[in-house]
Amino acid sequence: MNAGRIEKAYSLAKEAYAEFGVNTDSALSQLGKIPVSLHCWQGDDVGGFEHSTSDLGGGIQCTGNYPGRARTADELRADLDKALSLIPGKHRLNLHACYAEPVGGKVVERDNLEFAHFKNWVEWAGSREMGVDFNPTFFAHPEADSGFTLSSPDAGIRRYWVAHGIACRKISEKIGAKLKSTCVMNTWIPDGFKDIPVDRKGYRERLKNSLDEMYAMKTDPQCHLDAVESKLFGIGSESCVIGSHEFYMGYAVANDKLLCLDAGHFHPTEVISDKISSILNFFDELLLHVSRPVRWDSDHVVILDDELRAIALEIVRGNYLKRVHIGLDFFDATINRVAAWVIGTRCMIKALCYALLEPTARLRKDELEGDYTSRLAMLEELKTMPFGAVWDYYCLTSSVPVGHEWLAEVKRYEKEVLSKRG
Ligand code: RNT
Ligand code: ZN
Numbered sequence: 001m002n003a004g005r006i007e008k009a010y011s012l013a014k015e016a017y018a019e020f021g022v023n024t025d026s027a028l029s030q031l032g033k034i035p036v037s038l039h040c041w042q043g044d045d046v047g048g049f050e051h052s053t054s055d056l057g058g059g060i061q062c063t064g065n066y067p068g069r070a071r072t073a074d075e076l077r078a079d080l081d082k083a084l085s086l087i088p089g090k091h092r093l094n095l096h097a098c099y100a101e102p103v104g105g106k107v108v109e110r111d112n113l114e115f116a117h118f119k120n121w122v123e124w125a126g127s128r129e130m131g132v133d134f135n136p137t138f139f140a141h142p143e144a145d146s147g148f149t150l151s152s153p154d155a156g157i158r159r160y161w162v163a164h165g166i167a168c169r170k171i172s173e174k175i176g177a178k179l180k181s182t183c184v185m186n187t188w189i190p191d192g193f194k195d196i197p198v199d200r201k202g203y204r205e206r207l208k209n210s211l212d213e214m215y216a217m218k219t220d221p222q223c224h225l226d227a228v229e230s231k232l233f234g235i236g237s238e239s240c241v242i243g244s245h246e247f248y249m250g251y252a253v254a255n256d257k258l259l260c261l262d263a264g265h266f267h268p269t270e271v272i273s274d275k276i277s278s279i280l281n282f283f284d285e286l287l288l289h290v291s292r293p294v295r296w297d298s299d300h301v302v303i304l305d306d307e308l309r310a311i312a313l314e315i316v317r318g319n320y321l322k323r324v325h326i327g328l329d330f331f332d333a334t335i336n337r338v339a340a341w342v343i344g345t346r347c348m349i350k351a352l353c354y355a356l357l358e359p360t361a362r363l364r365k366d367e368l369e370g371d372y373t374s375r376l377a378m379l380e381e382l383k384t385m386p387f388g389a390v391w392d393y394y395c396l397t398s399s400v401p402v403g404h405e406w407l408a409e410v411k412r413y414e415k416e417v418l419s420k421r422g
Pocket of ligand 1: 188
């Protein structure tokens with residue numbers, strides 16, 4: 001890496017952006033304050049440490065068998081450390097309940113989980129000054145084999161999953177208290193029908209009642225926030241998903257919960273970037289699962305595509321940085337898993353960097369005056385502005401590899417560590 005060249009390129013870029021009234025220094029100082037929640041499940045194909053079932057179920061699928069998957073919590077944390085060392089900025093960890101670590105060698109049932117099972121994770125995060133977010137795991141479990149959890153017609157199954165949800169809320173609240181950083185707990189359930197149901201109403205009423213029970217306990221909003229994640233369809237739930245967008249939008253508004261928008265959970269022609277400014281009229285905060293659906297909710301690694309930029313632009317334009325929690329949700333086992341984290345997270349940050357460099361006030365003025373010609377012309381010219389030089393400088397000053405240099409480090413890690421895993 002040639003630091004001098006990067007600094008020189010940055011100072012030219014700074015001048016170029018200044019012509020449009022954009023201050024690159026302040027854009028970068030803002031960028032450094034935006035945490036992205038890194039999902040632990042990219043590191044082991046959503047496996048977790050219970051080893052009770054091989055099938056994820058619930059219509060989510062991780063394909064590929066690239067060697068080197070993390071098999072233990074220590075391996076997963078080491079992989080995360082490697083990824084984090086290649087990503088600029090301070091970020092968060094997003095943990096799923098199935099990543100509980102046994103205490104005294106005993107695997108604990110999900111309805112009995114306690115903070116102690118996540119103590120190592122929280123200590124790990126704390127010593128890195130990272131916040132943690134949390135998720136109950138309503139899939140990959142014998143009690144979810146029927147395809148239904150909180151909406152199940154079976155009272156015993158519902159009871160089990162309500163208990164899991166309650167256990168997780170207590171854990172989440174404690175995580176937030178310990179780390180002095182609000183833990184956002186996201187609930188996604190797989191419940192749905194492959195074929196046309198006749199009692200949508202019954203299933204949705206049961207889901208509502210189960211959620212009411214699960215959320216009955218009051219929690220401290222400084223420590224813990226609840227979010228609910230909708231979905232349009234999944235593999236095996238093509239005809240009806242019980243927790244649909246309308247269902248959770250209504251539930252969240254009525255019960256003061258956060259909504260979680262997953263980029264892969266809508267009709268393929270619908271985009272979540274368009275939903276942010278609607279939803280934030282009615283909610284204080286919003287959770288995103290930034291993902292990349294390819295023809296279906298495929299959870300591909302996030303890349304710097306139009307929708308990723310649009311998401312970042314909407315957050316920045318709306319001044320929503322404090323109100324939107326950015327979480328990632330992708331899993332690809334066909335490529336090096338550490339590289340997948342690095343690519344996806346760096347792209348999310350790149351998109352935010354791009355958005356912070358937009359001369360939005362000027363574009364908004366053109367738009368309000370009806371000068372759509374200038375708006376389109378400018379939006380296109382901005383795409384070839386020296387954004388890359390600003391991004392490189394951000395990496396340089398954040399002490400992480402610039403450009404493709406991170407890849408050599410991942411290759412080295414693969415050779416020395418990942419390839420030695422059985
Ligand atoms: C599934 C949802 C959910 C999961 C994670 C593992 O379609 O997107 O968020 O991907 O909880
Ligand atoms: Zn998701």
